[in-house]
Amino acid sequence: METFNNFLGGTAALFGDPIGVLIFFGGVVGGMLFGAIPGVSMLTLAAILLPFTAHLSAEHGIMLFSVIYCTGVYGGAITAILFNIPGAPENAPTAFDGYPMTQAGKAGKAVGAAVMCSAIGGTVSCVIMMFATAPIASWAISAFGPPEIFALVFFGLAVAASVGAKTFWKGWLSIMAGLMIAVVGLDPVGGIERYNFDMPYLAAGIHFIPTILGFFAVSEIFVQAEKKATGAYKAPKLSVDFPTFKELWLHKIAVVRSIIIGFFCGILPGIGATLAAFMGYNEAARWSKDRINFGKGKIEGVISSETANNSATGAAMIPLLALGLPGGALTAMMVGVFQMHDMEPGPLVFINSPDLVWVVFAAMFFANLSILLVGFLEAKTIVNLLRIPFQFLAPMILLLATVGSYAVRGLVIDVVVMFVAGVAGFFLRRSGYSVAGIVLGLILGKIGEQTFAQAMQMLHFEFSGFLNRPIAFGLLIAGAVTIAGSVYGAFFKKPPAPADSESA
Amino acid sequence: MSKLKFSHYFEVFFWLVLVAVFFGYSFEFNQNIEIYRYGATLWPRVILLLIALAAIGQFLDQRKNGDKASSNTMAAAHEEPDANPEHTGFKWYFSTFVLLAIPFIYMVVPEKIAAMRGIEEAALGQFKLISAAILFVLYLIIAWRNHVGGILALPILFASLLEDMGFYALAPVFIVGVMILMGERRSTRIALITPLIYGVLLAFFVSLLYVGLPTGNISPFYDFGNWLVTLLQ
Incomplete structure (x- = not known):
């Protein structure tokens, strides 16, 4: 009951404040648009807006970012489906089935599934977040130390190796390449400069925003440009028929x-x-x-991926607000917003500024609901983007990416890095590697190494210490089994009948 | 039966050379960290070992199965089939490599030459402009025959010139360049769409969001950029 009262209080505070309402709707539309415009993402918008949040109150700043997070995660699905350009890494699996659906003329169904599942996943996750933040936070604090987090990163990478690339080896090499990019810069324990090759720029590490923009947005332009130049480019077919509720009901288990x-x-x-x-x-x-x-245009693929990524948005706020740990790129920027207002995210936020917490929770709840309304209206507008000939869209995307990568730190070299990543991504994709895998490795690399170092210090450099931590041990075993299974499969199982792509 | 192709040898060679170079360089920062027994090198070296193992594993797999997707990966079909044969020959790779090298030549060579010859700061700008013009002509000659390589190199060339010539002066040229390379030949369309894209971008980012884009540091580009920013804000 207390939760409900708090929620009502947050809602009243949110909609009783005209500036707050303005920022809320600005965030809803901005997150969706930036998520949906190919070549930019909610991260671009957030990066551009970050310096300006200093002029807002802490409450408005955090609320704006949380709203952008909810709607941006959905918005990225639209381009993943229509152009095979995931707005952010979390939309990458959506493209696996969403894009083949577009090619088959079923873009409307895929977008409709993304709208409904994003809203469902996000809203449910928000409700759980409101009830469960405190108890889950206290459990995670005691049960999840560095060994568990490292084990989870390991398991996550092992699973990811089998997705997206042409073979397990290429998936694994993609992830390892991403991990190596993450190694450049300062080491997380001693602050030692690694692989700077005597260039001051590399001393700070390679920033993930230009890299993500390059690997996803720019390399996609290059892939399409090659097809265009050789006459193989086909404009995706248009259709706007959303799936019926009955169709989605068939996949209720996947949603849950x-x-x-x-x-x-x-x-x-x-x-x-x-x-x-x-x-x-x-x-x-x-x-x-x-x-x-799967991977050939199954609606279940879009449903499962979009429900899961929006379901993570509510949950990602729990470690941020309860422990001060960011759950990803956008929540890491939220830490920046807190710091700009001389606040530290963490348990004290609950005590010192409960109003802020509940306004943010209420804003996220309504942002997820608004995906349903605005999402349907906006998806039809976005589908019209397909009518723009690609030779006009391409310079626009490349320039937006330029502005986005430059705006992060004001360094021209970031723009160079982005375009080099784009060229690298183009050649790697040609050879069957997975750019999503590289980006996942890049993002998880730093966390993985840091938690590994902390875990080893905690366990006094004894690997057997993992045996006494059932969660960590279980995750490590699961990861190892996943890898072993893939290696075994590569050598001892017969390859499947040639896929469509092989016959070309 | 061996199903190996040249590209398979190239792949394993590429990864192993990468591993060797990075392993060699890891001795540069092989320092002790007092509180951490494994130091700064364990993590990258383990990753390098795993890269080497995977590269060799892939090579053995390719020897047995060729290019077939393995049975236990999903979504292999979402990536397009192998690249167009027109763009795989040695000649294509070579001319693309030269095109991609042009921006890096611009970033390094003119300043080195200026330093060696003792060209003064004031004249450096002019010297860089002349170098840029020569390299751009070289780019045009090669890209004329290799459009795909031209598209790959143009954004990097654009980025390498940003510092000196600024976003404001270069963006229209870049827009026109991308459109032409992507096959647009109707000059009226190019003339209409270019100011539209340029205008929308500037209105949104410069007038509305006050994003400071590079204005360049060589006159007259620098003056133009600043004039435009003052006008828009």
Whole structure:
């Protein structure tokens, strides 16, 4: 009952304040648009807005970012489906099935499924977040130390290796390449400069925003440009027929499974929506009787991925607000907003500024609901983007990406890094590697190394210490089994009948 | 039966050379950390070992199975089939490599030459402009025959010139360049769409969000950029 009263109080505070309402709707529309415009993402918007939140109150700043988070995670699905450009890594699995659906002329169904599942996943996760923040936070504090987080990162990477690339080896190499990019810069324990190659720029590490923009947005332009130049480019077919409620009801188990997976992935610091989406997708494929058709345009793939990533948004706020640990790129920027207002995110926020917490919770709840309304209206507008000839869209996307990567730190070299990543992504994709895998490795690399170092210090450098921590041990074993299974499969199982792509 | 192709040898060679270079460089920062027994090198070295193992594993797999997707990966079908044969030959790779090198030549060479010859700060700008013009002509000659390589290199060239010539002067040229390389030949369309894209971008980011984009540091580009920013804000 107290939770409900707090929620009502937060809602009243949110909608009773005209500036707050303005910021709320600005965030809803901005997050969706930036998520949906190919080549930019909610991270671009957040990065551009971050310096300006200093002029807002802490409450408004955090609320704006949380709203952008909810609607941006959904918005990224639109471009993943229509252009095969995931707005952010968490939308990558959506593209696996969403884009083939677009090519088959079923873009409307895929977008409709993304709208409904994002709203469902996000709203349910918000409600759980409101009730469960305090108890879950106290459990996570005691049960999840560095060994568990490291084990989870390991398990997440092992699972991700089998998604998206042409073979397990290429998936694994993609992730390892991402981990190596993350190594550049300062080491997390001693602050020693690594792989700077005597360049001051590299001393601070390679920033993930230009890298993500390059690997996803720019390399996609190059791939399309090559097709365009050789006449192989086909404009996606248009259609706006949303799935009926009955169609979605068929996949109710996938939705519930993804909500649970998304929530648990989201709650773990540093993992967030990306792993949620990959695992939601992976589990949907694993349990499906029609597994072989995943990746070829199954609506269940879109449903499981989009439900899971939005379900992670509510959960990701728990470690941020309860422990001060960001669950991903956007929540890391929220830490920046807190710091700009001389606040530290953490348990004290609950005591010192309960109003802030409940306004943010209420804003997230309504932002997820508004996906349903605005999402349907906006999806039809976005579908019209397909009518723009690609030679006009391409310079726009490349320039937006330029502005986005430059705005993060005001460094021209970031723009160069982005375009180099784009070229690298183009060649890697040609050879069957997974750019999503590289980006996942890049984002989880720092956290993985840091938690490994902390874990080893905690366990006095004894690997056997993992045996006494059942959660960590279980996750490590699960990861190892996943890898072993893939290696075994590569050598001892017969390859499947040639896929469509092989016959070309 | 071996199903190996040249690209398979190239792949394993690429990864192993990468591992060797990074392993060698790891001795540069191989320092002790008092509170952490494994130091700063254990993590990258383990990753390098795993890269080497995976590269060799992939090579053995390719020897047995060729290019077939393995049975236990999902979504292999979402990536497009192998690249167009027109853009895989040695000649194509070579000309693309030269195109991609042009921006980096601009970033490094003119300043080195200026330092060696003792060209003064005031004249450096002019010297860089002339270098840029020469390299741009070289780019045009090669990109004329290799459009895909031209598209890959143009954004990097654009980025390498940003510091000196600024976003405001370069963006229209860049927009026109991308459109032409992507096959647009109707000059009226180019003339209409270019100011539209340029205008929308500037209105949104410069007038509305006050994002400071690079204005360049060589006159007259610098003056133009600043004039435009003052006008818009």
